[in-house]
Amino acid sequence: MQNKVSVKGLVKSFGDLEVLKGMDVEIEEGEVVCLIGPSGSGKSTFLRCLNRLEEITAGTVVIDGFLITDPQTDINTVRENIGMVFQHFNLFPHKTVLENIMLAPVELKRKTKEEAETRGIQLLEMVGLSDKAGVYPAQLSGGQKQRVAIARALAMDPDIMLFDEPTSALDPEMVGEVLQVMKQLAADGMTMVVVTHEMGFAREVSDRVIFMDGGYIVEEGPPEQIFEHPQNPRTIDFLNKVL
Amino acid sequence: MTILELIAENYARLLEGMGRTLLLTFWSLILASVLGLIFGMMKAARGKIWHILSSLYVDVIRGIPVLVLAFFVYFGIPQGFGVNISIFQASLIVLSLNAGAYMAEIVRGGIQSVDRGQMEAARSLGLPYRKAMQKVVLPQAIRTMIPSIINQFIITLKDTSILSVIGYADLIKVAKAVIARNFEAFRIWLIVALMYLIVITVLSKIAKAIERRMTYAK
Numbered sequence: 001m002q003n004k005v006s007v008k009g010l011v012k013s014f015g016d017l018e019v020l021k022g023m024d025v026e027i028e029e030g031e032v033v034c035l036i037g038p039s040g041s042g043k044s045t046f047l048r049c050l051n052r053l054e055e056i057t058a059g060t061v062v063i064d065g066f067l068i069t070d071p072q073t074d075i076n077t078v079r080e081n082i083g084m085v086f087q088h089f090n091l092f093p094h095k096t097v098l099e100n101i102m103l104a105p106v107e108l109k110r111k112t113k114e115e116a117e118t119r120g121i122q123l124l125e126m127v128g129l130s131d132k133a134g135v136y137p138a139q140l141s142g143g144q145k146q147r148v149a150i151a152r153a154l155a156m157d158p159d160i161m162l163f164d165e166p167t168s169a170l171d172p173e174m175v176g177e178v179l180q181v182m183k184q185l186a187a188d189g190m191t192m193v194v195v196t197h198e199m200g201f202a203r204e205v206s207d208r209v210i211f212m213d214g215g216y217i218v219e220e221g222p223p224e225q226i227f228e229h230p231q232n233p234r235t236i237d238f239l240n241k242v243l
Numbered sequence: 244m245t246i247l248e249l250i251a252e253n254y255a256r257l258l259e260g261m262g263r264t265l266l267l268t269f270w271s272l273i274l275a276s277v278l279g280l281i282f283g284m285m286k287a288a289r290g291k292i293w294h295i296l297s298s299l300y301v302d303v304i305r306g307i308p309v310l311v312l313a314f315f316v317y318f319g320i321p322q323g324f325g326v327n328i329s330i331f332q333a334s335l336i337v338l339s340l341n342a343g344a345y346m347a348e349i350v351r352g353g354i355q356s357v358d359r360g361q362m363e364a365a366r367s368l369g370l371p372y373r374k375a376m377q378k379v380v381l382p383q384a385i386r387t388m389i390p391s392i393i394n395q396f397i398i399t400l401k402d403t404s405i406l407s408v409i410g411y412a413d414l415i416k417v418a419k420a421v422i423a424r425n426f427e428a429f430r431i432w433l434i435v436a437l438m439y440l441i442v443i444t445v446l447s448k449i450a451k452a453i454e455r456r457m458t459y460a461k
Contacts (some may be wrong), residue, residue: 053363090364091294094382103369107378149364156368 002065004029004160004191005050010030012045015141021044021215022059029159030043032192034223037212043195046212047162050193051075053083063160080108083153087165089145091137097148098133101155110156123151127181143174147181154185163194168201198243201243203227211235246430251433253421260417261438267331267413268400272336275399277347278339285378286347287354297347304344307403313337317409334406342399349391353384386457395449397443415436 005027012020027033029113035043042068049061052068052075064076091099101120105111111119124125124130127147137145146166151209153161167175179201186192190210196202201210202223209226211219211234219232227243230236244252282300285293304312317333320326328336341365357380365375418435422428 019341040244053367053368076366076369076371079367082367084367086360086364088360090358090360092361092364092379092383094386102364103378104370107374109368153368 002062003027004031004064005193006062007050007059008061008213010046010049010056010061012042012049012054013057018047019215020057023215023217025217027191027193029191030189031192031208032186032190032206033208033210034164034201034206035056035193035195035210035240036197036199036213037218039175040211042215043212044164045093047164047193047195050160050162051079051084052091058134072212080104080110080156081158083150083156083158085146085161085163085166087168089137089149089169091145091149091152092139093165096134096136096149097129097140100137100148101152101154105155105194116155118157119155120151123154124148126154126184128152128177141174142170143177144230146170146174146178150178150181160191160193161195165197167196186202197242199227199239213221244427246434249425249427250434255355256417256421257414260412260414261442263411264400264403265442267403267406267411268396271308271342271399271403272396274335274339275342275346275395278343279350282343282347283354284352285356287353288382301344301347304340307369309337309402310408311339312341313406313409330406332402332411333409334411338402338405341402342395343359344428345395345398346392349388349395350384353388354380356387357383366418387455389454392459393447393454396450397447400443401439402445428459446450 003026005025007023007025010020010025011018019228023046025033025046027038033088035046037043038212038242042233045054046064049056050063052061056069059066062068063078064081066073068075068078068207091097092103098120101123102113102116104112105116105119121130121133124133127150129144129147129151132140132144132148137148140148150161164203168184170178175198179198181231182192182194182201183205206223209219209223210217211226211232213228213234219230219235226235227239282297288294288303291376307315311394313333316337317328317330321328324335358422361379361383362375365379366372370378403411403413404415406411407419410416414435425431
């Protein structure tokens with residue numbers, strides 16, 4: 001069976017600056033992969049290439065069998081199956097929590113209004129915010145916003161979820177509630193790619209950890225191997241600094 | 244003659260002139276809003292051709308005085324192309340083109356004031372660009388645009404007075420005709436000024452009320 005995500009020779013440049021210098025990554029269905037590494041190493045850029053929020057300079061990216069680097073591919077259809085959660089939540093401030101969640105399924109005619117509402121309430125229960133359905137994002141705490149953002153991404157019933165530093169903009173006491181939801185999602189078998197600085201989460205939840213530096217994959221493997229027995233000196237150096 | 248008698252004698256004609264001023268303003272603003280939305284969105288879009296086209300429109304209009312544009316459209320175009328344009332049509336074209344260029348800048352600024360993450364979040368859910376623009380970015384952009392739009396509405400209302408030079412029978416032209424008959428320049432222009440002031444003040448108050456109702460806690 002084909003892998004959920006298959007990246008070959010991915011290069012991404014911003015003008016003269018080459019941010020990703022040839023990445024090869026295979027991700028299986030149900031796998032939870034954490035990307036770690038210093039700032040500027042290209043982790044977020046790599047993640048954003050997976051749903052083509054960044055135009056890809058060279059290489060191929062296949063998601064769910066769709067070659068998204070092909071301009072002929074309808075990227076919108078592919079994106080419907082890829083949920084994304086952002087560092088700064090990016091909730092729609094002019095819509096209530098429930099409207100945020102219902103917007104895409106209804107607009108893209110994947111669900112009727114009633115179905116989307118039922119599913120939205122279900123998702124809010126899952127993230128522990130069923131009492132916030134009619135509230136506007138401005139009235140929520142950071143942790144609550146991020147949980148709504150996760151629910152919104154799930155409303156399209158995606159089979160891959162991308163997380164771009166989902167807890168980096170949160171106050172420390174709110175990190176746990178978001179990670180809890182993500183753990184639940186991982187346990188339910190969601191394919192997840194997570195850019196994170198939460199080493200505890202990476203160690204506990206992920207199936208595989210990828211350490212990136214300078215636009216390359218420096219080292220990858222199961223979390224025990226990366227955290228207990230890192231091989232590359234750069235990995236060792238990074239882990240010494242953050243742990 | 245007291246000022247009250249002066250008003251009693253001429254109010255019907257002056258109000259008629261004001262009516263035509265408002266009529267022209269109303270239709271110009273509708274057309275200008277459409278133009279502004281189209282060209283403003285083109286300017287905010289990524290495509291280079293769109294950007295050049297809308298910049299061209301905005302720069303050309305901004306670089307020409309309304310008065311010159313009015314003469315060009317009403318006297319120049321009929322001669323150059325052999326078409327007939329009525330005074331109202333010419334006035335409408337001039338004001339719409341003019342206000343449209345400024346509205347385009349307002350729309351562009353409004354769209355660009357919305358955080359990039361909003362568009363990205365909408366696109367990541369699978370919404371096509373147009374839907375994301377329509378459902379997510381524009382509703383937020385319009386809120387920040389409202390004060391500038393109100394300002395442009397008032398400027399356009401005042402700009403209608405320029406069209407009296409090509410013969411549009413607005414408040415100014417009516418007032419001139421009245422004064423030609425009774426030589427009451429001081430008091431008639433005073434009345435005209437007050438009429439503009441009242442109408443603009445009332446419109447501003449209505450607009451402010453709309454603005455308050457549309458704002459939300461950030």
